[in-house]
Amino acid sequence: MAVQTVASTTESAVDLGPAAALSCRECGHRVPLGPVFACEECFGPLEIAYDFSAYGTEELRKRIEAGPANIWRYAPLLPVPADVAGKPNINPGWTKLVQADNLARELGVDPGKLFVKDDSGNPTHSFKDRVVAQAIEAARAFxxxxxxxxxxxxxxxxxxxxxxxxxxxxxxxxxxxxxxxxxxxxxxxxxxxxxxxxxxxxxxxxxxxxxxxxxxxxxxxxxxxLRPYYAEGSKTLAYEICEQLGWELPDQIVIPIASGSQLTKIDKGLQELIGLGLVEDKPYRIFGAQAEGCSPVSTAYKAGHDVVRPQKPDTIAKSLAIGNPADGPYVLDIARRTGGAVEDVNDEQIVEAIRLLARSEGSSRRRRGRDRGGHQEAPGERCSRPVLDHRRAQHG
CATH class of the missing domain: 3.40.50.1100 (Rossmann fold)
Incomplete structure (x- = not known):
């Protein structure tokens, strides 16, 4: 996927930085920026299209590195005004990327190759702070x-x-x-x-x-x-992971799936960094994880289907219990395009994964659908696994 660089088809009354238009993910139809989420032509979902043409790679890198220690260091790549850092917001992001050597040994991965993106350090201890902070700026603009x-x-x-x-x-x-x-x-x-x-x-x-x-x-x-704007907040996970790795792409990323938006936007963020020359273009694989009791995307992936059939959720992983995930088909595309996969685990495995994380890394944070059995890293590959939920353990 190339970085979208477009001119807005109609002048917009709002200042959302490099955001140029809303583009349909299905038919490509473009409309001016506004509080809409579905295409007027085909009813497909809309997403932000950007104009990044003014940025030089090294100038942009220096600007990011000199920015605040939160998601607004990436304001040049987000649909926000240039002065966003001075507005009242919860300012999430720039959370720890933890080198999880103890967990790596438990999983048979080489030490120094497994990292956990710990978003429990956000204001409400969830990655949702990223997307909501982004949505607040759109709400203010509209x-x-x-x-x-x-x-x-x-x-x-x-x-x-x-x-x-x-x-x-x-x-x-x-x-x-x-x-x-x-x-x-x-x-x-x-x-x-x-x-x-x-x-x-x-x-x-x-x-x-x-x-x-x-x-x-x-x-x-x-x-x-506000979904087209809200969803862009998840790109900052990709930006931070790569910057914290020294401006390098991870070899593999394992991401929990609820609506699927987080996974698709992390991929979008990686593609933008490649297109802007901020990271070297090399292959990476994206893996999605679901709870067995709510696994519509995993079921479709394993069956070789392109259509995601809704399911009635029945799992302890309530934060993943979305039976009709909006981005499900796009998750399938990304997993297949990158050579990844989509797996599911049962509730017992989820509870055991919580305990494994606690006893190996001293963390008792609740995890979203950690896939313990379905995916194994190859020796020497570097993998990032987001920890994206609240500190309080859901069970046990």
Whole structure:
């Protein structure tokens, strides 16, 4: 995938830095920047297209390295205004890339070759802070006054915290049976919490319906009408990993899958770094991991299908329990294009992986779908595995 460098087809009233337009991921139709998420021509998903033509490689590298120790060091590559670092936000990112030698030995990987990207150091201890911080800037640009989302828990907390910091009202929608710990973590920031009967997919449909309702006027739903901007926050994981490795691509990355957006945006970030000359172009492989009780992408991958069939979630990994993942087909494309794979593990393996991480690296952080059995690194290859969730163990 080449880096998109386009001119905006229509002048935009908002300043979102290098963001030039919204482009359909299916048909390529482009529209001006705005709070929309579906193509008017084919109803495909929209994503940001950029104009990076003004950047020279070494000048850009120096600008990034001189930037703040958070995601805004990468502002030249994100849909945000140039002065974003001075605006009230939760400023996540630049989290530790931990060389996990003890875990490597447990898994049969050469010491010095396995790294864990530990996003529990973010303000609400989740990678969701990255995407919400990005969405806040879009919400500000489009004049929204309420920040909202559908969530299985971690996103609710991130939205509540970011809204409180930036002076937005927040209202988040969650499954009615969400575990109490996650409810408390979201409620502490003072926003409104609304329980909806059903699972995450039901909650997400409800939020999508509110977009066209007068009751939703002035509301920015981070994972609905702000989704093209929100999703770009995940690219910063790719940027940080490569910069922390000395501006090198990892050989392999293992990423948990919920909606699949994180995996697709990490790949987009890697491709942008290659296209801009910030890293050497070399092969890398991307692997996705799901819980067996909610494995629509893994099931499609193993069957050789291009279509991801929805499933009813039944797993302890609630943060991964999205039965109809929006980016599922794109995950399949990336796994196949890079020579990776998509695997799933059962709940018992997930619990054992939590314990393995704790006893090998002294970390008790809850992990999302750590694949212990499906993927093995080749000796000498360097692999990064994101740890992207809250510090509190979900079970045990």
């Amino acid at each position: 004049g929204f006054t309420t920040l909202s989302c559908s969530s299985t828990g971690n996103l609710a907390g991130a939205v509540g915290a970011a809204a409180a910091r930036a002076g937005f009202r927040s209202c988040v929608f969650i499954p009615h049976d969400l575990e109490q710990g996650k409810v408390v973590m979201a409620a502490v920031y003072g926003g409104e919490l609304v329980g909806i009967e059903g699972n995450y997919d039901d909650v997400n449909r409800f939020c999508s319906e509110l977009i066209g309702d007068p009751a939703g006027e002035g509301w920015g739903f981070v994972n609905v009408n």
